Amino acid sequence: MSERRKYATIIVLFLAGFGMIALASALDAYWPLFLTPLPYALIPWMIARTRAGRDSVSSRGEDPNL
Numbered sequence: 001m002s003e004r005r006k007y008a009t010i011i012v013l014f015l016a017g018f019g020m021i022a023l024a025s026a027l028d029a030y031w032p033l034f035l036t037p038l039p040y041a042l043i044p045w046m047i048a049r050t051r052a053g054r055d056s057v058s059s060r061g062e063d064p065n066l
Contacts, residue, residue: 010043017039
């Protein structure tokens with residue numbers, strides 16, 4: 001995953017989290033708040049997954065920038 005795509009995904013996930021809060025406010029309901037942690041939980045998972053993939057490539061002696 002390219003850096004540009006990773007940052008775009010992070011921004012979309014942040015906006016989805018804030019959108020859930022706005023939806024809860026607009027609906028005057030609390031159920032969207034239970035879904036709010038999901039996009040925020042995906043951000044560190046995505047970063048750790050891409051970093052682990054890069055580390056495994058560099059441990060094999062390949063160039064991680066390719």
